[in-house]
Amino acid sequence: MRWMDCNVSSANGQNVLKLPSFPAHSVAVKYATEHRCGVRVRGPNLTDAITGTDPLKDNKPLVTCRPTDATSEAHQTSKLINELSETMYAILTAHPINVDRIAARKNPANCVLLRGCGSCIDVPSIRQLHGFKGFMIAPTCIIAGLGMTVGMDILNVPGATGDYQTDLMAKGKASLQALRDEGQSYDFGFIHIKAVDDAGHDRNVELKLQFLERIDTMIGYIATELAEDEKRGEVEHTFVLTGDHSTPVLYGDHSCEPVPFTVCHLGALSPDSSATTSWYSDFVTGFSECAASHGVLGRFCGSEVMGIVKRYMGIL
Numbered sequence: 183m184r185w186m187d188c189n190v191s192s193a194n195g196q197n198v199l200k201l202p203s204f205p206a207h208s209v210a211v212k213y214a215t216e217h218r219c220g221v222r223v224r225g226p227n228l229t230d231a232i233t234g235t236d237p238l239k240d241n242k243p244l245v246t247c248r249p250t251d252a253t254s255e256a257h258q259t260s261k262l263i264n265e266l267s268e269t270m271y272a273i274l275t276a277h278p279i280n281v282d283r284i285a286a287r288k289n290p291a292n293c294v295l296l297r298g299c300g301s302c303i304d305v306p307s308i309r310q311l312h313g314f315k316g317f318m319i320a321p322t323c324i325i326a327g328l329g330m331t332v333g334m335d336i337l338n339v340p341g342a343t344g345d346y347q348t349d350l351m352a353k354g355k356a357s358l359q360a361l362r363d364e365g366q367s368y369d370f371g372f373i374h375i376k377a378v379d380d381a382g383h384d385r386n387v388e389l390k391l392q393f394l395e396r397i398d399t400m401i402g403y404i405a406t407e408l409a410e411d412e413k414r415g416e417v418e419h420t421f422v423l424t425g426d427h428s429t430p431v432l433y434g435d436h437s438c439e440p441v442p443f444t445v446c447h448l449g450a451l452s453p454d455s456s457a458t459t460s461w462y463s464d465f466v467t468g469f470s471e472c473a474a475s476h477g478v479l480g481r482f483c484g485s486e487v488m489g490i491v492k493r494y495m496g497i498l
Contacts, residue, residue, distance in 0.1 A: 199273070201265050209266060211294075214323040215344040215376075221296065223262065229255040234297030235267050244293060263296055270294045298324065307333025312488055313497075314370035317360050319353050320344075325374045334372065344376045346389070354400040358407050361419075382429030390431060405448055412449040419448045420495050423469065424487070440481055442474035445494050 199209040207225030214220050231251045235244045247263040249256030271293050274280060280290035308316045310333075318329035319337050321344030326336050339356040341349030357371050375397055381390035401423065408419045425441040444466075464478040479490065492498035 199266075199269065201262065201269060203265055204262050207262060215321060216380075218323070219294065220323055221266075221294070223266070227255045228259050228262075228301070229253065230259075230299045230301045231256040232260045232263060232299055234295070234299065235263065236295040236297040244295070247296070259299075263299075267294070267296055303331065305332060308370065309333055312370075312492065315366075315368055316370035316372060317357075317366075317368050318372040318374070319356060320372070320374035321348065322374060322376045325376075329372065335366075335368075346377050346380065348375075348377055350375065350396050350400045351403065354404045358404060361408070362411070379429050382431055383434055385431050385434045387431050409448045420491065421446055421448050422487075422491055428471070439471060440474075442469055442471055443479065443487070444469055444474070444477075445491055 199211065201207060201209065204225065207223060207228075210222045210224075212220045212222075229251075231249060231253065233245070233248045233250060235247050237243065237245050244267060247260045247267070249260045274292040274294075275290060277292075280292055283290045308314050316329075316333075317335040317337050318326065319339055319342060320326045320329060321339075321342050329336055337356055337360060339349075339352050341352040342356075343349075353373050353375075357373055360366060360368050361371055375393075378390055378393040378397065381393055405421060408421070412418055422443075422445045424443040427436045428439040428441055429435065430437055430439075464476070466473050466477045482490070489498060
Protein backbone atom coordinates (compact mmCIF):
# COMPACT_ATOMS: atom_id res chain seq x y z
CA MET A 183 0.00 0.00 0.00
CA ARG A 184 1.53 3.31 -1.02
CA TRP A 185 2.26 6.17 1.33
CA MET A 186 0.82 9.59 0.64
CA ASP A 187 1.47 13.17 1.68
CA CYS A 188 -1.32 14.36 3.94
CA ASN A 189 -2.21 17.34 6.06
CA VAL A 190 -4.22 17.27 9.29
CA SER A 191 -5.45 20.57 10.69
CA SER A 192 -7.95 21.61 13.34
CA ALA A 193 -11.40 23.09 12.74
CA ASN A 194 -14.04 23.62 15.42
CA GLY A 195 -12.20 21.31 17.80
CA GLN A 196 -12.12 18.38 15.37
CA ASN A 197 -9.28 16.97 13.29
CA VAL A 198 -9.80 17.66 9.61
CA LEU A 199 -7.93 15.45 7.16
CA LYS A 200 -7.16 16.87 3.72
CA LEU A 201 -6.71 14.65 0.69
CA PRO A 202 -4.10 15.75 -1.89
CA SER A 203 -6.24 14.84 -4.92
CA PHE A 204 -9.40 16.36 -3.45
CA PRO A 205 -8.54 19.86 -2.15
CA ALA A 206 -12.21 20.93 -2.20
CA HIS A 207 -13.20 18.17 0.23
CA SER A 208 -12.70 17.84 3.97
CA VAL A 209 -12.73 14.80 6.23
CA ALA A 210 -13.52 14.73 9.95
CA VAL A 211 -13.18 11.66 12.17
CA LYS A 212 -14.91 11.30 15.51
CA TYR A 213 -14.68 8.46 18.01
CA ALA A 214 -17.91 6.54 18.57
CA THR A 215 -17.95 3.43 20.80
CA GLU A 216 -15.49 0.57 21.27
CA HIS A 217 -13.53 0.14 18.01
CA ARG A 218 -15.88 2.32 15.97
CA CYS A 219 -15.56 5.84 14.63
CA GLY A 220 -17.58 8.11 12.40
CA VAL A 221 -16.01 9.53 9.25
CA ARG A 222 -17.64 12.57 7.67
CA VAL A 223 -16.67 13.74 4.19
CA ARG A 224 -17.84 17.12 2.93
CA GLY A 225 -17.49 18.59 -0.51
CA PRO A 226 -19.06 18.81 -3.97
CA ASN A 227 -20.41 15.96 -6.10
CA LEU A 228 -20.54 13.22 -3.48
CA THR A 229 -22.89 10.26 -3.29
CA ASP A 230 -23.46 7.20 -1.10
CA ALA A 231 -23.71 4.90 -4.14
CA ILE A 232 -20.43 3.12 -3.35
CA THR A 233 -19.15 -0.03 -1.70
CA GLY A 234 -16.86 -0.10 1.34
CA THR A 235 -13.32 -1.28 2.04
CA ASP A 236 -14.17 -3.84 4.74
CA PRO A 237 -13.41 -7.42 3.58
CA LEU A 238 -15.80 -8.66 6.32
CA LYS A 239 -13.39 -11.49 7.18
CA ASP A 240 -10.34 -11.65 9.41
CA ASN A 241 -6.86 -11.92 7.89
CA LYS A 242 -7.98 -10.50 4.55
CA PRO A 243 -6.65 -7.36 2.81
CA LEU A 244 -8.83 -4.29 2.48
CA VAL A 245 -11.01 -4.31 -0.61
CA THR A 246 -11.18 -1.50 -3.15
CA CYS A 247 -14.14 0.87 -2.90
CA ARG A 248 -16.17 0.82 -6.12
CA PRO A 249 -19.18 2.75 -7.46
CA THR A 250 -22.54 1.00 -7.44
CA ASP A 251 -24.00 3.06 -10.27
CA ALA A 252 -22.65 4.66 -13.45
CA THR A 253 -22.81 8.29 -12.31
CA SER A 254 -19.76 10.56 -12.28
CA GLU A 255 -20.51 11.29 -8.59
CA ALA A 256 -20.20 7.62 -7.68
CA HIS A 257 -16.97 7.30 -9.66
CA GLN A 258 -15.48 10.35 -7.94
CA THR A 259 -16.62 9.31 -4.46
CA SER A 260 -15.14 5.82 -4.79
CA LYS A 261 -11.80 7.34 -5.84
CA LEU A 262 -11.95 9.68 -2.84
CA ILE A 263 -12.66 6.83 -0.42
CA ASN A 264 -9.77 4.76 -1.76
CA GLU A 265 -7.44 7.73 -1.31
CA LEU A 266 -8.89 8.33 2.14
CA SER A 267 -8.24 4.72 3.11
CA GLU A 268 -4.62 4.93 1.99
CA THR A 269 -4.11 8.29 3.68
CA MET A 270 -5.48 6.96 6.95
CA TYR A 271 -3.11 4.01 6.66
CA ALA A 272 -0.18 6.40 6.22
CA ILE A 273 -1.16 8.57 9.19
CA LEU A 274 -1.78 5.62 11.52
CA THR A 275 1.35 3.73 10.53
CA ALA A 276 3.46 6.79 11.30
CA HIS A 277 1.76 7.39 14.63
CA PRO A 278 4.18 7.10 17.60
CA ILE A 279 2.11 4.34 19.18
CA ASN A 280 2.35 2.22 16.06
CA VAL A 281 6.03 3.04 15.56
CA ASP A 282 6.63 1.66 19.05
CA ARG A 283 4.44 -1.38 18.38
CA ILE A 284 6.29 -2.17 15.17
CA ALA A 285 9.63 -1.80 16.96
CA ALA A 286 8.38 -4.24 19.58
CA ARG A 287 7.33 -6.68 16.82
CA LYS A 288 3.66 -6.16 17.62
CA ASN A 289 0.88 -5.75 15.08
CA PRO A 290 0.13 -2.06 14.42
CA ALA A 291 -3.41 -0.67 14.45
CA ASN A 292 -3.03 1.09 11.15
CA CYS A 293 -6.22 0.93 9.11
CA VAL A 294 -9.85 2.00 9.29
CA LEU A 295 -12.52 -0.26 7.80
CA LEU A 296 -14.75 2.09 5.84
CA ARG A 297 -18.25 0.73 5.40
CA GLY A 298 -21.90 1.69 5.61
CA CYS A 299 -21.60 4.86 3.57
CA GLY A 300 -24.66 7.05 3.90
CA SER A 301 -25.72 10.62 3.35
CA CYS A 302 -28.04 12.88 5.27
CA ILE A 303 -31.41 12.70 3.58
CA ASP A 304 -34.53 14.79 3.90
CA VAL A 305 -37.30 12.47 5.09
CA PRO A 306 -40.55 13.08 6.98
CA SER A 307 -40.17 13.02 10.74
CA ILE A 308 -41.81 10.52 13.07
CA ARG A 309 -44.14 13.31 14.12
CA GLN A 310 -45.12 14.10 10.53
CA LEU A 311 -45.68 10.46 9.63
CA HIS A 312 -47.26 9.13 12.81
CA GLY A 313 -48.11 12.08 15.04
CA PHE A 314 -45.67 11.08 17.78
CA LYS A 315 -43.19 13.39 19.47
CA GLY A 316 -40.33 11.02 20.20
CA PHE A 317 -37.02 10.63 21.96
CA MET A 318 -34.28 8.06 21.55
CA ILE A 319 -31.68 6.63 23.93
CA ALA A 320 -28.97 5.10 21.77
CA PRO A 321 -25.26 5.44 22.61
CA THR A 322 -24.45 3.64 19.35
CA CYS A 323 -23.86 6.55 17.00
CA ILE A 324 -25.30 5.04 13.84
CA ILE A 325 -28.61 4.37 15.58
CA ALA A 326 -28.64 7.85 17.11
CA GLY A 327 -27.98 9.27 13.65
CA LEU A 328 -31.02 7.47 12.28
CA GLY A 329 -33.10 8.88 15.13
CA MET A 330 -31.88 12.41 14.43
CA THR A 331 -32.69 11.96 10.74
CA VAL A 332 -36.34 11.26 11.55
CA GLY A 333 -36.60 14.15 14.01
CA MET A 334 -36.25 12.37 17.35
CA ASP A 335 -34.59 14.00 20.36
CA ILE A 336 -31.42 12.12 21.32
CA LEU A 337 -31.07 11.82 25.10
CA ASN A 338 -27.54 11.48 26.48
CA VAL A 339 -27.65 9.20 29.53
CA PRO A 340 -24.62 9.05 31.86
CA GLY A 341 -23.38 5.47 32.11
CA ALA A 342 -25.13 4.35 28.91
CA THR A 343 -22.10 3.49 26.80
CA GLY A 344 -23.40 0.90 24.34
CA ASP A 345 -20.70 -1.60 25.33
CA TYR A 346 -20.32 -4.29 28.01
CA GLN A 347 -19.96 -1.63 30.71
CA THR A 348 -23.24 0.07 29.86
CA ASP A 349 -25.72 0.94 32.61
CA LEU A 350 -29.04 -0.47 31.38
CA MET A 351 -31.02 0.72 34.39
CA ALA A 352 -29.81 4.26 33.72
CA LYS A 353 -31.48 3.97 30.32
CA GLY A 354 -34.69 2.72 31.90
CA LYS A 355 -34.80 5.51 34.49
CA ALA A 356 -34.02 8.17 31.88
CA SER A 357 -36.81 6.93 29.63
CA LEU A 358 -39.29 7.09 32.50
CA GLN A 359 -38.18 10.60 33.38
CA ALA A 360 -38.61 11.70 29.77
CA LEU A 361 -42.08 10.17 29.44
CA ARG A 362 -43.18 11.77 32.71
CA ASP A 363 -41.79 15.19 31.82
CA GLU A 364 -44.91 17.26 31.15
CA GLY A 365 -42.81 20.05 29.71
CA GLN A 366 -41.57 17.83 26.90
CA SER A 367 -44.86 16.01 26.24
CA TYR A 368 -43.18 12.98 24.71
CA ASP A 369 -45.54 10.28 23.56
CA PHE A 370 -42.99 7.96 21.92
CA GLY A 371 -39.70 6.65 23.28
CA PHE A 372 -37.11 4.36 21.71
CA ILE A 373 -34.42 2.56 23.75
CA HIS A 374 -31.66 0.82 21.81
CA ILE A 375 -29.54 -1.87 23.49
CA LYS A 376 -26.32 -2.96 21.82
CA ALA A 377 -24.26 -5.12 24.19
CA VAL A 378 -26.25 -8.33 23.72
CA ASP A 379 -25.40 -8.17 20.01
CA ASP A 380 -21.70 -7.81 20.87
CA ALA A 381 -21.91 -10.96 23.00
CA GLY A 382 -23.29 -12.80 19.98
CA HIS A 383 -20.40 -11.55 17.84
CA ASP A 384 -17.95 -12.63 20.54
CA ARG A 385 -19.62 -16.07 20.67
CA ASN A 386 -19.93 -15.71 24.43
CA VAL A 387 -22.99 -17.67 25.58
CA GLU A 388 -22.62 -16.80 29.25
CA LEU A 389 -22.28 -13.07 28.60
CA LYS A 390 -25.23 -13.05 26.23
CA LEU A 391 -27.40 -14.74 28.84
CA GLN A 392 -26.27 -12.23 31.45
CA PHE A 393 -27.26 -9.30 29.26
CA LEU A 394 -30.60 -10.87 28.39
CA GLU A 395 -31.26 -11.15 32.13
CA ARG A 396 -30.22 -7.53 32.68
CA ILE A 397 -32.47 -6.42 29.82
CA ASP A 398 -35.32 -8.39 31.35
CA THR A 399 -34.75 -6.62 34.68
CA MET A 400 -34.77 -3.20 33.01
CA ILE A 401 -37.93 -3.99 31.05
CA GLY A 402 -39.63 -5.22 34.22
CA TYR A 403 -38.74 -1.98 35.98
CA ILE A 404 -40.08 0.20 33.15
CA ALA A 405 -43.24 -1.85 32.76
CA THR A 406 -43.98 -1.83 36.49
CA GLU A 407 -43.48 1.91 36.79
CA LEU A 408 -45.60 2.75 33.75
CA ALA A 409 -48.32 0.35 34.87
CA GLU A 410 -48.43 2.26 38.17
CA ASP A 411 -48.88 5.49 36.21
CA GLU A 412 -51.84 3.88 34.44
CA LYS A 413 -53.41 2.87 37.75
CA ARG A 414 -53.35 6.53 38.74
CA GLY A 415 -55.24 7.28 35.56
CA GLU A 416 -52.46 9.38 34.07
CA VAL A 417 -52.10 7.77 30.63
CA GLU A 418 -52.30 4.41 28.86
CA HIS A 419 -48.99 3.02 27.63
CA THR A 420 -48.29 0.64 24.77
CA PHE A 421 -45.07 -1.35 25.05
CA VAL A 422 -43.19 -2.78 22.07
CA LEU A 423 -40.23 -5.15 22.27
CA THR A 424 -38.27 -6.46 19.31
CA GLY A 425 -34.81 -6.65 17.72
CA ASP A 426 -33.28 -5.48 14.48
CA HIS A 427 -31.59 -8.78 13.58
CA SER A 428 -30.38 -12.06 15.02
CA THR A 429 -26.74 -12.70 16.04
CA PRO A 430 -26.42 -16.42 16.86
CA VAL A 431 -23.55 -17.29 19.19
CA LEU A 432 -22.64 -20.35 17.11
CA TYR A 433 -22.34 -18.20 13.99
CA GLY A 434 -20.81 -15.09 15.58
CA ASP A 435 -22.39 -12.71 13.07
CA HIS A 436 -25.73 -11.40 11.85
CA SER A 437 -28.07 -13.93 10.28
CA CYS A 438 -31.37 -13.86 8.47
CA GLU A 439 -33.78 -15.45 10.95
CA PRO A 440 -36.96 -13.47 11.73
CA VAL A 441 -36.81 -11.70 15.09
CA PRO A 442 -39.50 -11.94 17.81
CA PHE A 443 -41.90 -9.05 18.22
CA THR A 444 -44.45 -8.25 20.90
CA VAL A 445 -46.80 -5.36 21.59
CA CYS A 446 -49.08 -4.92 24.61
CA HIS A 447 -50.93 -2.44 26.79
CA LEU A 448 -49.09 -2.36 30.08
CA GLY A 449 -52.33 -2.07 32.02
CA ALA A 450 -53.38 -5.41 30.56
CA LEU A 451 -50.49 -7.12 32.36
CA SER A 452 -52.17 -6.67 35.71
CA PRO A 453 -54.21 -9.70 36.90
CA ASP A 454 -57.11 -7.42 37.89
CA SER A 455 -56.97 -5.41 34.66
CA SER A 456 -60.22 -4.60 32.88
CA ALA A 457 -58.37 -3.50 29.72
CA THR A 458 -60.12 -4.30 26.49
CA THR A 459 -58.66 -7.32 24.71
CA SER A 460 -57.30 -6.43 21.28
CA TRP A 461 -57.92 -8.56 18.23
CA TYR A 462 -54.14 -8.98 18.25
CA SER A 463 -54.22 -10.88 21.54
CA ASP A 464 -52.91 -14.43 21.66
CA PHE A 465 -51.74 -16.91 24.28
CA VAL A 466 -47.99 -16.62 23.74
CA THR A 467 -46.31 -16.01 27.10
CA GLY A 468 -42.62 -16.18 26.17
CA PHE A 469 -40.36 -13.95 24.11
CA SER A 470 -38.19 -15.95 21.75
CA GLU A 471 -38.05 -16.84 18.08
CA CYS A 472 -39.82 -20.15 18.72
CA ALA A 473 -42.50 -18.65 20.97
CA ALA A 474 -43.20 -15.77 18.58
CA SER A 475 -43.74 -18.20 15.71
CA HIS A 476 -47.03 -19.21 17.41
CA GLY A 477 -48.24 -15.60 17.75
CA VAL A 478 -51.22 -14.11 15.98
CA LEU A 479 -49.11 -11.57 14.06
CA GLY A 480 -47.25 -14.13 11.98
CA ARG A 481 -44.35 -12.87 9.87
CA PHE A 482 -44.24 -9.33 8.52
CA CYS A 483 -41.74 -6.80 7.20
CA GLY A 484 -40.15 -4.14 9.39
CA SER A 485 -41.89 -1.45 7.38
CA GLU A 486 -45.20 -2.69 8.82
CA VAL A 487 -44.24 -2.22 12.49
CA MET A 488 -45.66 1.27 13.04
CA GLY A 489 -48.91 0.37 11.33
CA ILE A 490 -49.31 -2.70 13.55
CA VAL A 491 -48.59 -0.68 16.67
CA LYS A 492 -51.00 2.13 15.74
CA ARG A 493 -53.78 -0.34 14.91
CA TYR A 494 -53.18 -2.03 18.26
CA MET A 495 -53.47 1.38 19.93
CA GLY A 496 -56.71 2.04 18.04
CA ILE A 497 -55.47 5.16 16.28
CA LEU A 498 -55.33 3.77 12.75
